[in-house]
Amino acid sequence: MSASVMEPSGRSKWVAGILVVSYAILTIIPLLWIIATGFKSPSDATAYPPKVFFEPTLEGYVNLLTDRRRATEETLQAASAQETWYESIVHERGMVISGPSRYGERFMNSVIIGFGSTALTMILGTAAAYAFSRFRVPFKDDLLFFILSTRMMPPIAVAIPIFLMFRSLGLNDTHLGMILLYTAVNLSLSVWLLKGFIDEIPIEYEEAALIDGYTRFQAFYKVVLPQAATGIASTAIFCLIFAWNEYAFAVLLTSGTAQTAPPFIPTIIGVSGKDWPAVAAGATIFLIPVMVFTVLLRKHLLRGITFGAVRK
Amino acid sequence: MTQSPIKKVAQATPEPVARRLRGLSDRSIAWIFVAPTIFLLLAVNIFPLIRTIWLSFTNYRVNRPNNEVDWVGLSNYEQILNDPDIWNTMQATAHFLFWTLLLQVLIGFALAYLINKKFKGNNMWTTIIVLPMMLSPAVVGNFWTFLYQPQIGLFNYAVGFVTGADPASFSMIGDVHLAPWAIVIADTWMWTPFVMLICLAGLRSIPESLYEAAECDRASQWRQFWTITIPMVLPFLMLAVLFRGIENFKMFDLVVQLTGGGPGSVTELTSINLKREAFEKWRTGYSSAYAVILFVTVFGLASIYVKALNKVKQR
Numbered sequence: 330m331s332a333s334v335m336e337p338s339g340r341s342k343w344v345a346g347i348l349v350v351s352y353a354i355l356t357i358i359p360l361l362w363i364i365a366t367g368f369k370s371p372s373d374a375t376a377y378p379p380k381v382f383f384e385p386t387l388e389g390y391v392n393l394l395t396d397r398r399r400a401t402e403e404t405l406q407a408a409s410a411q412e413t414w415y416e417s418i419v420h421e422r423g424m425v426i427s428g429p430s431r432y433g434e435r436f437m438n439s440v441i442i443g444f445g446s447t448a449l450t451m452i453l454g455t456a457a458a459y460a461f462s463r464f465r466v467p468f469k470d471d472l473l474f475f476i477l478s479t480r481m482m483p484p485i486a487v488a489i490p491i492f493l494m495f496r497s498l499g500l501n502d503t504h505l506g507m508i509l510l511y512t513a514v515n516l517s518l519s520v521w522l523l524k525g526f527i528d529e530i531p532i533e534y535e536e537a538a539l540i541d542g543y544t545r546f547q548a549f550y551k552v553v554l555p556q557a558a559t560g561i562a563s564t565a566i567f568c569l570i571f572a573w574n575e576y577a578f579a580v581l582l583t584s585g586t587a588q589t590a591p592p593f594i595p596t597i598i599g600v601s602g603k604d605w606p607a608v609a610a611g612a613t614i615f616l617i618p619v620m621v622f623t624v625l626l627r628k629h630l631l632r633g634i635t636f637g638a639v640r641k
Numbered sequence: 642m643t644q645s646p647i648k649k650v651a652q653a654t655p656e657p658v659a660r661r662l663r664g665l666s667d668r669s670i671a672w673i674f675v676a677p678t679i680f681l682l683l684a685v686n687i688f689p690l691i692r693t694i695w696l697s698f699t700n701y702r703v704n705r706p707n708n709e710v711d712w713v714g715l716s717n718y719e720q721i722l723n724d725p726d727i728w729n730t731m732q733a734t735a736h737f738l739f740w741t742l743l744l745q746v747l748i749g750f751a752l753a754y755l756i757n758k759k760f761k762g763n764n765m766w767t768t769i770i771v772l773p774m775m776l777s778p779a780v781v782g783n784f785w786t787f788l789y790q791p792q793i794g795l796f797n798y799a800v801g802f803v804t805g806a807d808p809a810s811f812s813m814i815g816d817v818h819l820a821p822w823a824i825v826i827a828d829t830w831m832w833t834p835f836v837m838l839i840c841l842a843g844l845r846s847i848p849e850s851l852y853e854a855a856e857c858d859r860a861s862q863w864r865q866f867w868t869i870t871i872p873m874v875l876p877f878l879m880l881a882v883l884f885r886g887i888e889n890f891k892m893f894d895l896v897v898q899l900t901g902g903g904p905g906s907v908t909e910l911t912s913i914n915l916k917r918e919a920f921e922k923w924r925t926g927y928s929s930a931y932a933v934i935l936f937v938t939v940f941g942l943a944s945i946y947v948k949a950l951n952k953v954k955q956r
Contacts, residue, residue, distance in 0.1 A: 337758045337759070341758060342758050342759070342760040342761075343760070345755035345756070345758035345760050346758075346760035346761070346762070346763070348755050349752060349755050349756055349760070349763065349766050349770075350766055352748075352752060352770065353766045353769045353770045356769075356770055356772075356773060356830060356833075356834075357769055357772065358795070359773075359781075359784070359785070359788060359795075359830070360772060360773065360776075362784075362788065362795055363781075363784050366787070375793045376793065377792050377793050377798075377808075378798055379793065379794075379795050379798050453677050453678045453681065454678065456673075456674035456675075456677070456678070457674055457675050457677075457678040457679075459674055460670070460671040460672075460674035460675045461675070464667050464668070464670070464671035464674075465671075466671050466675060472675070472679065475682070476678070476682060478940070479682055479686040481887055481936070481939050481940060481943060482686075482690075482891075482932075482936055482939075483890070483891040483893070483911070483912050483915070483932070483935055483936075483939075484891065484893065484912075485893060485912045485915045485916045485919065485932070486693070486915065486931075486932030486933075486935055486936060487686065487689055487690070487693075487932075488919070488920075489689075489693060489696075489919050489925060489928060489929060489932060490688075490689030490690070490692040490693050490696070490929075491685065491689050492703070492920075493692070493703065493925075494688070494689060494692075509681070509685065510685060512681065513681050513682055513684075513685035513686060514685075516678055516681065516682060520678065545667065545670050546670075570775060573777065574776065574777035574778065574779075574780075576777065576778065576779035576893070576894035576898075577893045577894055577912075580779075581916075581920060590780075591777050591779040591780055591894075592779065594779075594780050594783065595779065595780070595783035595898055605787055608783065608784070608787075609784065609787075612780045612781075612783075612784055615777065615780055616776050616777065616780065616781075619775050619776055619777070620772055620775070620776075622775075623768070623771060623772055623775040624768055627764075627767075627768050627771070630771060630838060631838050631839065631841075631842050634774075634835060634838065634884075635839065635880065635884065638880060639839055639842045639877065639880065
């Protein structure tokens with residue numbers, strides 16, 4: 330019997346497998362290259378031809394996390410008496426550590442703003458999504474479309490008036506300002522996604538709970554929330570990833586105290602020119618959490634990226 | 642009279658329960674639940690939008706707060722539409738949009754089609770392919786400048802290895818003719834999985850009975866592909882194009898990190914151009930008018946497109 334579309338023949342499966350696997354390998358190379366470059370010495374990182382095999386070093390990570398300055402022979406010799414492993418890496422280059430770099434701070438800003446805005450988005454978004462799913466809200470479709478349309482604006486276009494507004498409210502370059510801004514941007518995604526998830530919970534559960542004497546609020550948090558837990562969790566991760574990756578608002582509205590990692594990482598430079606191993610080390614630390622989340626999310630990925638328009 | 646069972650039960654419920662139920666009407670709960678969201682969106686989206694529209698009719702400059710603000714009517718709009726630089730920017734954006742969408746649709750669909758052959762381990766490889774699109778475009782875009790370095794860059798080395806060209810002889814970012822392609826390649830690398838995932842959902846939604854019926858009619862596989870697979874996937878594909886189209890029209894982070902709009906202004910997409918006008922030249926009124934024009938363009942194109950999409954869906 331000849332093969333059909335539903336049940337591909339063994340050979341066509343093989344061909345498909347080989348093609349997809351080669352694309353996957355090709356597409357993952359830049360990411361592996363980031364990780365590898367983080368463990369290279371500066372000369373290995375800029376070697377020609379590009380080095381696939383090299384002696385791994387933590388110099389990039391040390392350079393990422395410290396500020397350094399050049400030192401004289403005498404200072405170096407005095408310092409090398411009782412040096413730690415990371416100090417010895419720096420001393421070998423004729424420099425001493427002058428303090429921690431800004432990377433830690435910027436990374437923490439990303440964590441604070443990411444988690445803060447995600448928490449706020451989820452509280453507001455779940456409530457709004459529940460109302461849109463269960464009640465007759467006047468102008469429901471218009472409101473839902475309005476919420477979605479806020480996502481169509483180029484961020485730079487919105488940034489001009491937001492910059493002015495934040496400046497007059499004293500919110501420029503503050504954690505609170507960025508949390509409110511990312512919450513507003515993420516609300517469209519979370520309301521649309523969560524409405525889809527809540528729509529899927531049969532309304533009979535709540536009716537039963539109401540008959541049993543629950544109030545609406547109790548029915549909401551004792552019946553609906555547990556049922557929607559997976560949906561809420563995956564929506565939260567999508568919001569977190571957005572806030573984590575966001576660059577345009579961050580670069581325009583933050584410069585110091587509240588600057589997140591994405592605008593900071595590209596500005597990392599060494600003593601002489603761009604320090605690629607340090608940049609790669611910073612990128613690796615920053616990207617790995619998202620890669621882990623992506624693997625965890627893979628079943629809900631499609632729904633998240635299409636605002637719930639495509640469900641599987 | 643037929644009454645709903647809930648009402649019957651509600652009437653039979655003892656007094657305290659009924660009173661608790663009456664506590665807050667569904668209507669007021671609905672408002673309490675929706676109001677904070679709407680309020681925040683009004684404050685952070687709609688109020689600024691109105692202010693942008695208002696500013697677009699003035700000559701306001703943020704860096705000169707003491708200057709008198711004059712009402713200039715439509716002159717900002719006139720200037721923008723007659724500015725040859727803006728049309729160059731639009732052309733760069735159109736080039737970027739056309740090629741990224743074309744490549745992502747072709748490669749994304751092909752990948753989805755192959756993955757749908759359900760070979761062993763296809764789920765794991767799909768997850769690997771999806772990784773780039775979840776990462777921070779600014780951070781990744783910055784690293785692509787390293788891959789694109791002449792001589793030492795991995796991309797140049799690979800191209801040299803395959804074609805025999807000298808990897809030091811060309812610079813993807815520095816060359817006026819190559820830079821527009823450098824951003825197309827990086828964007829395609831990053832976002833092809835997006836189109837692929839949506840196509841995959843489309844392919845998996847096709848009922849097998851359609852193919853079984855075609856098989857009974859002895860339709861060739863080629864024929865089945867064009868008369869069943871393509872029409873059934875088309876709405877999904879169009880949705881993917883809508884999302885990518887809007888996103889790439891707004892494109893900022895990846896490209897600004899890769900080329901910064903250069904060399905010259907050959908890769909200066911609208912968002913980068915707008916950023917320059919608003920936050921480097923500080924022409925606030927002018928750039929507000931620019932922002933309004935962009936918003937109307939996206940909104941208009943998207944609405945026309947959605948109408949077309951709905952027509953395809955109904956077929």
